[in-house]
Amino acid sequence: MTGKPVQPSSGGALRLDKWLWYARFFKTRSLASQICTAGKVRVDGAVVGKAHFVIRPGHVLTFVQGGHVRVVKVLAVADRRGPAPEAQALYEDLAPPAADTAMPRGGPLLRPAGFGRPTKRDRRAMDRARGRDYE
Numbered sequence: 001m002t003g004k005p006v007q008p009s010s011g012g013a014l015r016l017d018k019w020l021w022y023a024r025f026f027k028t029r030s031l032a033s034q035i036c037t038a039g040k041v042r043v044d045g046a047v048v049g050k051a052h053f054v055i056r057p058g059h060v061l062t063f064v065q066g067g068h069v070r071v072v073k074v075l076a077v078a079d080r081r082g083p084a085p086e087a088q089a090l091y092e093d094l095a096p097p098a099a100d101t102a103m104p105r106g107g108p109l110l111r112p113a114g115f116g117r118p119t120k121r122d123r124r125a126m127d128r129a130r131g132r133d134y135e
Contacts (some may be wrong), residue, residue, distance in 0.1 A: 014077040017051035024087040071095040
């Protein structure tokens with residue numbers, strides 16, 4: 001596909017679910033729509049329960065994505081779902097997600113459910129945490 005990339009427009013309006021999908025916050029539009037209709041998105045502090053809510057530049061959106069609360073300011077609306085650099089030009093991230101830590105929340109002794117058996121390295125770390133150092 002060749003052609004000139006579509007530039008985001010600073011004016012105009014777009015449906016909330018389409019904008020979230022265009023900005024690449026959600027993998028599919030139906031997932032973005034489900035989040036909107038479940039009332040899990042706030043626009044300028046007010047809970048929105050409709051996927052067809054109209055978004056304009058200047059609105060501030062708050063929603064949960066992957067366990068992190070995202071706060072973004074709408075800078076522009078687009079005509080299509082373009083590549084990631086175009087999508088990042090549509091918003092300003094006001095509260096970027098914190099970097100994930102290497103260990104789970106509970107420390108080395110707690111493992112997430114369904115994570116599998118501990119490796120030899122994990123067992124040694126658990127033994128050190130319990131005060132059993134065999135080396």
